[in-house]
Amino acid sequence: MEVHFPPDLQARITERATQQGLNLDETVQDVVARFFEEEDRFAQAVKRGEVALAAGGSLTHEQVGDRLRRFLQS
Numbered sequence: 070m071e072v073h074f075p076p077d078l079q080a081r082i083t084e085r086a087t088q089q090g091l092n093l094d095e096t097v098q099d100v101v102a103r104f105f106e107e108e109d110r111f112a113q114a115v116k117r118g119e120v121a122l123a124a125g126g127s128l129t130h131e132q133v134g135d136r137l138r139r140f141l142q143s
Contacts, residue, residue: 072097 074082086096128136
């Protein structure tokens, strides 16, 4: 597989690879793998939310705010 990047993105990839001591292939493979892992985690979280909502589990606006404040304080 061959992938082409615009010069500015190619420079960022090269810089990141150098910082991490990896070659370009390893760097791009790592980024793509992490992207798909994050996409999978997000899809699973959405499904859990849909299941909870269907079961009657929901939060008020105030409860969401309280949770966010606690999360940001930790």
